Amino acid sequence: MADTAAKRTGAKSGKHPEKALSAVFVRTVIEQGKYNDGHGLFLKVEASGSKRWIQRIVIRGKRTEMGLGSASLVSLAEARETALENRKLARQGGDPLKAKKEAQAVLTFDEAARKVHEIHTPTWRNAKHAAQFLSTLETYTFPRIGRLRVTDVTTADVLAVLQPIWLEKPETARRVRQRIGTVMKWAVANGWRQDNPAQSIAQALPKQTKKQEHRKSLPYSEVGDFIRVMQGSKAGDFTKLALELVILTASRSGEVRLADWSEFDLEAAIWTRPAERMKSGKEHRVPLSGRAIEILREAKALGTGEGLVFPGTVVGKPLSDMTLTKLVKELGYDVHVHGFRTSFKTWAQEQTNSPRDVSEAALAHVVKDKAEAAYARSDFMGKRRKLMRQWEQFLIRENDIVVQFGFGEPSA
Structure with a gap:
């Protein structure tokens, strides 16, 4: 049945096809079955009509199957790229499954920030300071980089957070930068990344004019x-x-x-x-x-x-x-x-x-x-x-x- 459908869409046939599927076919196929593409990658169509990518691969002598995501979220090109990377890693003695689990274990910036906040809770001077740590990140940072994994946050991302407030709200901006840096230091300590992007942007930001504002008092x-x-x-x-x-x-x-x-x-x-x-x-x-x-x-x-x-x-x-x-x-x-x-x-x-x-x-x-x-x-x-x-x-x-x-x- 699958072969018939493949032929009907113009997909290549053969025992070990390579790039046998087309983007149009992936988008339009509705018949239940498994459709091979190459490098162990195939598209599985369920009776419900849902479609997902699966790769058959040999990892350290053991044949296994890896899920690569829903076809509605992962394109054919992305699935092929991931399948090829997995195959290369497996041939070098690596474990794509383990690498995938480790990648999934990496927290988003939002999750990491809340974890850092929790860890530091016993050391906060008072409840107000503890609340300010999260509130500034929630206001200025999470909307831009909250959903990014800490491994994926770049200096450009941090710059995009800080630039709008760097001159307008200098004190707040400095605190936001410091708090982003605190989260990133924790990510470095966990082995999730090698650098702290909050420390690498000093030259990219304009010089702030520091104004000494004393609290107003009565004579x-x-x-x-x-x-x-x-x-x-x-x-x-x-x-x-x-x-x-x-x-x-x-x-x-x-x-x-x-x-x-x-x-x-x-x-x-x-x-x-x-x-x-x-x-x-x-x-x-x-x-x-x-x-x-x-x-x-x-x-x-x-x-x-x-x-x-x-x-x-x-x-x-x-x-x-x-x-x-x-x-x-x-x-x-x-x-x-x-x-x-x-x-x-x-x-x-x-x-x-x-x-x-x-x-x-x-x-x-x-x-x-x-x-x-x-x-x-x-x-x-x-x-x-x-x-x-x-x-x-x-x-x-x-x-x-x-x-x-x-x-x-x-x-x-």
Whole structure:
């Protein structure tokens, strides 16, 4: 039956045909059967009408059959090319079946990126950084190269991802390039490729103009007035208390928003932040001034006194960073929440005699010089307690806030 159909379409006959089939025949044949082409390649047509390529081949002395894919997806020319490559590899002692399985085991860039993300999960500084790794790749990279196997990603592909954002969004583009590189390094380590295409494109991209953008801050003389305006606003109580504590303790937003009641000793007036929530990766103690303690007692009265100090509207979730940012903007101030740390630092430099190391410790900054850091064992708790009292008193004086809680000085 198959031979009759082959003759009817003009296909060559013979015991060992070579290129016996035609593209037209492959496209139009509907009769069930096996149609030989050459090099062990044949087209199998099922009763249902589906067609697929199969190759009979001898691999290390054993005759076997390999599937080469659906005829609707793999053209006659592609099937012939693959069959010839398989035959050459088998004659050289190789194993085309093993090579095929290994090729199929190679992950796509999307799959590899998610695997790398999973592997690095224990090392992320916080959930936000972990999410950003994937979100930037999902936005800028996956649409272009997500479905490509990591073995097939070229420098041209990486260039196509980066060029549209390289000058328009330089910081984002640099992070995307770095994250693509991280995925590719993992692919190299797995033996799937020999090079990292993200490292080979520096000369192909234009030079970026680096702009140092500092977070906008208020002059320290206006911070007290800001607190007065904020306290008189209709914002939520937890939001106002959290932002005031950010200012009074010169903390990062996340350090306050994620604070847990277990971290506070109100009797000793000390807030101990765990290492996993600190940018430095080290535990950090914060001296609490009178108003800071009063804020915490107000927060405790509003909540349960357990778990998150400043819960958000969703049960079990903290206030979002955008909640604090939105409050600042709605009050008419074009500044960043993080900028209040700058206000504190500038005030400490210009209005106090406090040593630089003390104000840096108050900001939980890391000593960058390794030799200096090796000897910097003190957290200056006593001096920082005095400095934070001065900061609070300055804000009260500027704001005419009446603070009813006393200014005790618990021991360090």
